[in-house]
Amino acid sequence: MVELLPLSDIEPQAVEELLDAAFGADRFGRTAYRIRAGAAAVPALSFALVEDGALVGTIQCWPVAHCAADGTATPLVMVGPVAVRPDLQRGGHGRVLMTHMLAAAEDGADGALMMIGDPEYYGRFFGFDADATAAWNLPGPFEQRRLLARAVNGHGLPTGAGMIGPR
Template identity: 85%
Template sequence: MVELLPLSDIEPQAVEALLDAAFGTDRFGRTAYRIREGVDAVPALSFAAVEDGALIGTIQCWPVAHRAADGTATPLVMVGPVAVRPDVQRGGHGRALMAHMLEVAEAQADGALMMIGDPEYYGRFFGFGADGTGEWDLPGPFERRRLLARAINGHDLPRGAGMIGPR
């Protein structure tokens, strides 16, 4: 049986090992890491999937912001990475982690959600889309169609041009 636990209950080294296995040790150069540089994950929205005492998946959420040219900063929550141990991928663990995080975010998120991800998957199953992100910019290379967002908990997407970065 898989348990969903607060990520803070898991040893940080185990989380890092899982992320290395899922995404490779070169993951730190990705744009997603630049966006959340220098901030800690949001504990209330970050979870682990554990089966028989072993970590098999994680989801982390990060406090970021949309900064407009006029200096206005709108809080956002960056979702990801969603990581599942390679030998148990395609077992629904990532989907369970996302669904659980969204359920909690409906009550606790302090900003709309954003992520870099597969629009077909995250749009179909979780309501994320690129419609409101067309003028957003990131501190590194990205595919515009993969910059996704979703309003949640009464928080709408920021409109217009802006840079996404740590709060």
């Protein structure tokens, strides 16, 4: 039996072990971790996928902001990581997590969504693209084409230059 649960219902150590298995213990050096440094995940948009009592996947979302040169800060929600146990990857679990999070975001996100991800996958299946992000910057290395965004819950995307960071 597969269940989607609030991530807050899951033991934090189990989540960390899944993230290590999916992304490696060196994951903390990635730019995405710099962006959300010091922030707590958004409970209403962060979920766990549990199958037969075992944690098989998670999705987390984070409060971030686009900060323009003039000081204007536009709230955004950073999606990720989307993690699935390595032996179950490519089995549709990530899609289930993304679909569930997007449904929750349609009513509960306090900003548009952004992520660092594969544009072919997240564009095709979930409507993310890099159209608005060409002038955005991140606090570390990244591939511009992988900086994706999507409007949601009536929140538009900032299109001008700006740095993405925690809010």
